[in-house]
Amino acid sequence: MTQELARPATTPAEVTRDTNNLYEVWGDTVDSRHLVLAILVSSVVSLGTYALALWILAGILDSAQMAKAYAMLFGILGCLAGGTISALLFKPKRDVIEHAADPAFREQVVNDLLKEYGSLGRLEETSPEVIAELRDLGLYELFRDAELREQTAPSAADAGVDASLQPSGGRS
Amino acid sequence: MEGLLYEILMALALGLFGAVLFSAIGLVSGTDETTTLAPLTMLVVMLGAPPAGILTFFLAGAVAKHMTHAVPTALLGIPGDTMATALIGDANYLRRLGVPHVALRKMITGGAMAALIAVPLSVLFAVLLAPFGDVIKQFAPWVFLCAAFAIAYFSAGRWASVLALLPFVLVIVALQTLTAQYDVKLAVSYFLGIAVAPLIASLFSLLAPVEREKMRRDGFRVFSLAPDMKGWKGYFPNPFRVINKRQRRMTAMAASVTSATFVFSPVAMTVIMGEVIGARIKQAYERLTTVITARNGVTESTYIAEALIPLIAFGLPLSPVAAGPAAPLFNAPPRFTVDSATGEVNNLHNLLNYWEFFGYGMLAVVVAILIAYPFSMSFAHRAASFVFRKISHEAVISTFIGLALVVGIWEGGLLGVLVVVTIGLLGGFLGRFLGFNIGVQFMGYYTAVLSVPAMLALLR
Numbered sequence: 001m002t003q004e005l006a007r008p009a010t011t012p013a014e015v016t017r018d019t020n021n022l023y024e025v026w027g028d029t030v031d032s033r034h035l036v037l038a039i040l041v042s043s044v045v046s047l048g049t050y051a052l053a054l055w056i057l058a059g060i061l062d063s064a065q066m067a068k069a070y071a072m073l074f075g076i077l078g079c080l081a082g083g084t085i086s087a088l089l090f091k092p093k094r095d096v097i098e099h100a101a102d103p104a105f106r107e108q109v110v111n112d113l114l115k116e117y118g119s120l121g122r123l124e125e126t127s128p129e130v131i132a133e134l135r136d137l138g139l140y141e142l143f144r145d146a147e148l149r150e151q152t153a154p155s156a157a158d159a160g161v162d163a164s165l166q167p168s169g170g171r172s
Numbered sequence: 173m174e175g176l177l178y179e180i181l182m183a184l185a186l187g188l189f190g191a192v193l194f195s196a197i198g199l200v201s202g203t204d205e206t207t208t209l210a211p212l213t214m215l216v217v218m219l220g221a222p223p224a225g226i227l228t229f230f231l232a233g234a235v236a237k238h239m240t241h242a243v244p245t246a247l248l249g250i251p252g253d254t255m256a257t258a259l260i261g262d263a264n265y266l267r268r269l270g271v272p273h274v275a276l277r278k279m280i281t282g283g284a285m286a287a288l289i290a291v292p293l294s295v296l297f298a299v300l301l302a303p304f305g306d307v308i309k310q311f312a313p314w315v316f317l318c319a320a321f322a323i324a325y326f327s328a329g330r331w332a333s334v335l336a337l338l339p340f341v342l343v344i345v346a347l348q349t350l351t352a353q354y355d356v357k358l359a360v361s362y363f364l365g366i367a368v369a370p371l372i373a374s375l376f377s378l379l380a381p382v383e384r385e386k387m388r389r390d391g392f393r394v395f396s397l398a399p400d401m402k403g404w405k406g407y408f409p410n411p412f413r414v415i416n417k418r419q420r421r422m423t424a425m426a427a428s429v430t431s432a433t434f435v436f437s438p439v440a441m442t443v444i445m446g447e448v449i450g451a452r453i454k455q456a457y458e459r460l461t462t463v464i465t466a467r468n469g470v471t472e473s474t475y476i477a478e479a480l481i482p483l484i485a486f487g488l489p490l491s492p493v494a495a496g497p498a499a500p501l502f503n504a505p506p507r508f509t510v511d512s513a514t515g516e517v518n519n520l521h522n523l524l525n526y527w528e529f530f531g532y533g534m535l536a537v538v539v540a541i542l543i544a545y546p547f548s549m550s551f552a553h554r555a556a557s558f559v560f561r562k563i564s565h566e567a568v569i570s571t572f573i574g575l576a577l578v579v580g581i582w583e584g585g586l587l588g589v590l591v592v593v594t595i596g597l598l599g600g601f602l603g604r605f606l607g608f609n610i611g612v613q614f615m616g617y618y619t620a621v622l623s624v625p626a627m628l629a630l631l632r
Binding site: 017019022023024025026027028029030031032034035038039041042043045046047050066068069070071072073075076078079080082083084086087090091092093094095096097098105106108109110112113114117119120121122123125126127129130133134137139142143 | 211212215218219220250265268269270271274370371374375378384387388389390391392393394395396397398399416417418450453454455456457458459460461557560561562563564565566567568569570571573574575577578579581582
């Protein structure tokens with residue numbers, strides 16, 4: 001869903017950016033070399049913490065079972081420590097854009113909604129609370145105009161096509 | 173009396189800990205409930221926490237996570253976890269309309285409301301079902317077998333999943349026979365393997381040249397973060413201002429219905445309830461906002477009901493949530509056990525009574541709401557921005573790999589790690605190519621440990 005917003009991506013400084021080893025793994029982009037190093041760091045830190053904790057606790061606690069259970073707690077803290085070190089060493093491969101929706105873009109969204117739902121419904125059918133909310137958000141006119149367009153168009157499907165051909169059509 | 177006070181204080185403390193911890197985890201997108209809730213709850217059980225504290229830790233964690241998962245879902249347009257995938261469509265519409273803060277507030281408020289409804293209803297349904305408990309326990313191995321086939325058939329893989337259950341169960345039985353030769357008995361390693369399966373499958377794919385080329389990307393991934401908008405004064409926003417009367421009614425209805433349907437997949441229920449409610453509302457904006465409110469409510473109510481009803485009524489993990497993220501409440505050997513042959517249970521089912529389940533359940537929900545509600549309302553933007561700018565995906569992946577290694581080594585040494593990798597690889601590819609999802613894989617595990625011994629006993 002975010003791909004269509006990819007256009008402004010050229011704005012951040014891309015001088016030293018190395019994009020040769022980028023892959024999508026488990027839903028997000030990583031640099032494969034960084035991934036290998038991060039996994040190594042995290043494995044060493046987490047297992048190291050666990051082994052150390054087990055060794056020390058086995059000397060202190062009487063019950064070997066309790067020592068093992070607490071060692072696992074330290075092992076999990078070790079995982080978090082490993083993750084934190086990896087986060088400090090390797091920066092995210094993401095561009096985050098602070099972005100406010102522009103009016104033309106909003107009309108496209110309303111058109112998409114019309115296509116999915118078949119009809120935008122009527123504002124008169126909603127409660128005053130919903131109308132007040134729409135007014136507060138500055139969306140009332142958007143939906144009212146779209147509703148009027150839908151009513152003048154012969155059918156819902158045609159309205160979707162029609163409006164997408166003229167992105168700013170019907171807006172006063 | 174002093175004992176009771178201690179119990180309550182411990183329950184409160186652990187609930188608070190769970191709520192804070194999982195409020196933070198919920199912000200990190202892609203952290204699946206099973207991967208995070210199951211091992212940490214297991215840890216709390218193993219460390220000897222009192223029964224009430226185990227319950228509050230799990231419930232407060234689940235409720236808090238399903239509130240803060242709304243932050244990445246609403247503000248970044250990526251699902252906060254598995255349950256949030258059902259909400260992403262509605263959330264994206266609202267985000268693209270420029271009102272993600274509305275989506276966020278309504279989701280969180282719906283979640284809080286549904287959680288408060290779900291606890292008493294779940295306890296009530298459990299009390300009604302409890303008389304059938306003995307019959308179900310008697311036939312437990314067969315009930316699990318039927319449940320496994322049913323859940324497999326209703327997964328995306330349909331008949332492929334049903335048939336794939338056979339080799340999957342066979343592999344688990346074979347692995348158990350192998351580890352038994354070295355006196356190693358594993359349980360958590362299987363859970364963890366199934367939970368991190370998609371990650372393990374992707375890492376293996378990355379090593380294979382052909383697959384690697386398919387995963388290649390030429391640039392950083394772009395996320396658009398919606399600007400911050402705060403529409404109320406003070407720290408604790410009034411929930412009744414956030415959602416209107418119709419949304420309250422719809423959320424209450426959806427939460428009540430889904431508190432009863434505890435055997436179905438929570439994601440499926442979330443989708444279905446959204447469709448049912450959406451079909452009744454004509455105006456598009458009202459429909460979007462009402463559906464997203466009710467859907468996030470359902471993510472809470474299904475989780476609570478699916479964990480509590482089987483636990484209170486039977487003590488057997490007979491629902492997708494009970495078999496997955498809530499598994500340690502049922503089965504955490506040596507402390508909690510479900511006996512395969514007799515259906516005899518020794519877990520929270522025996523340790524807490526109805527009133528305690530109700531009281532501590534409500535305590536957990538209230539604590540989670542007090543932590544997660546104002547937090548995600550007030551700091552959503554800053555938190556999402558921090559996670560996305562500072563926490564690399566490499567760090568998230570390496571943390572999970574560390575977790576798999578520590579838990580594997582802790583439970584069964586090298587054999588434990590090998591089991592995590594084997595199950596993860598098999599489950600991951602079966603899930604990716606056949607739609608043999610995590611729920612089916614968990615039922616496969618239960619079939620292997622509960623139904624297979626019973627079948628072998630019949631054949632003998």
